[in-house]
Amino acid sequence: MVKIDKTEKKVVVITGIVLAMFIFSILYARNKYSDLPACIPYDKVYTEPKVTKLDEKTYQVYAVARMWQFQPSQIYIPVGSDVDFYLTSADVVHGFNISEKNINMMAVFGNINKATVKFDKPGVYKITCHEYCGLGHQAMQAEVIVNYPTK
């Protein structure tokens, strides 16, 4: 059989432990923390931009990315709400990044992407396009404005 050097054996074991830790962490954390976008089969209904209030604390946004804006571009959400973002593109591939909330999706023509986020702190959260989409790419940014509802 192959003779494995003592130090090589130690290194193989250490590498195995490190990788096992990483893999365990990924499997443990799936669905718990920032998760992969959900897989939604295509439907034409998502291509019309819309903000729908399902109840006091639950909103649904059909976000459409196009050259060079997001529609809707200003989304008003009360503090403490859960928001489902359904995302598609009307033309080329765009990015959709709400960096403070780790929402990070690609908008692709003919495809629907989905992520859910809870906005528990007030503020203006920028949605930035981070995939090159033509000459106006550097101006493509929208906002989610999260505030306390007026009495």
Added chain:
Amino acid sequence: MQISRSFKRLIYWELGIPITLLTIGIYHGLMQTVYRAGVLSQASFAHLDYYQGLTLHGVINAIVLTTFFAVAFGHATIAFYFKKEPNKNLGWLSFWLMTVGTALAAWAMLSGKASVLYTFYPPLKAHPFFYLGAALLIVGSWVPLFDWAKMYVNWKKENAQVKTPLAVLGTLVNFTIWFVCTLAVAYEVLVLLLPWAMGWKATVNVTLARTLFWFFGHALVYFWLLPAYIMFYTILPKISGGKLFSDLAGRVALFLFLLFSIPVGVHHQFSDPSISKGIKLFQGLLTYGVAIPSFITAFTIAASLEYAGRKRGAKGLLGFFGKLPYLDSNVYLFAYLICGLFLFIFGGLTGLVNASAQLNNVVHNTAWLPGHFHMTVAGPVFLAIIGMSTYLYSTISGKKVFLPRINVIIPYLWTIGILIFSTGLSWGGLLGEPRRTNLGMTYLNPKSQLFTPEWVPTTLLGLVGGIIMFVAGLLFFIVFFGTILRKKDHEGVLELPVSEALHDEPRIALFDKFKPWLVTMGVILVLAYTPALMNALKNTGPGAPRFTPDNPVPAEIISSTRK
């Protein structure tokens, strides 16, 4: 080894063309840091607009330079170890296909008709010559594999019980990975994109195109890396004055790359729609598998360097670090390779971050990504390419290196530049700074509504690092072209340093043959990619029409309204 004039000229041109184009690639690397730091708040400068320059930067540095070099270095390696030149006609056929392809693509990019970046995601459309040029470049790079494979089979017939030289194994593994993965991008370019770009097909399935591209795109980085790894295993121990700790470890690492380089491409699509979570997770875990051969390499090369250091009189646990020929201009390849290894520590660690689907949500498409890949492709890969290009030219032509003392400090200067640059970009990425964006016009423009002050220090670090890298690049061009302009000093030969093994390791048949590994590679590929391709075909809706970067209106509507 004496080589023919034809073979010499083949290598000279295969090194010279991409390095000449690299001047544009490095110029626009600097320019990007200038635009992104807000020093320029405009769409273009000196007749080159930002995104056009970005496309040139990516295509030249990451596709043209790397492919030409891999072919040239592969020719040199195979010829040197088999003591036989590759087939002359096939060598020149390969050269002309690659060169004509590059010329077509370069024309398209320089005339502004292909500002689609090196990933050319549809439905952003480039001029058909861009796609055709890319296809020719790739097909041209396939040709040598078949020639070398035939040479290998013949060599094996006469040397059945002799271990295949590690450098030869590495070259064949590398080009096998390349051939398999480029089949997908060749299909994407020739079947999906070119007919659509020419107007013969109305729509394109964007997710399918992206999935095929990334089948190619991740293995691409191993195609870049493996020539550097071959140098780490077979050259670095020798020129440090030591021996290779384990030749078998190198073989195991190479075959693991053969298995795991390709079936991990979906980790570039973690944020994509329509690809199921299950396959994203599966390929993400396989990505941790492809980290294993790099860990093996890190240990084996460090152990080899320790042996070299101790042979030179080093004492204590870490004393060997101090006894290596860092600034010896006679073994300048050491400097290029050791700096690459150092940068790869950070490149590999940030790569492990990227392989995590959860951390991907933090870093995807932010500046973190170019921060990562400048510590990998612009780290060990680039340094190995330029160091070895100077070495191959100088030894084959018989000309002494121009400014040898400058030559040996170039990698250190480059490394300092990259560390500063990548620190800025990684930090900026964690703060949400987007990649592939002309920040100077808006986000880094104090007069703009979108001004984001958090990204001022991060882009400034990118600028400082970029300037230092640019200076190092300039010095390299002076050394390389200066060497070409020199007079021949002695008869040139094809000569590569060859590391001896420290331990006497007998030939193990399993690690000296391809078939079982190729079969396993095929099985893993089918398991990993069939679901992803099915997703791309089933979950997606309509295909997309053509768009050019300057207009939100689809191209056919523009052309039909012009009638």
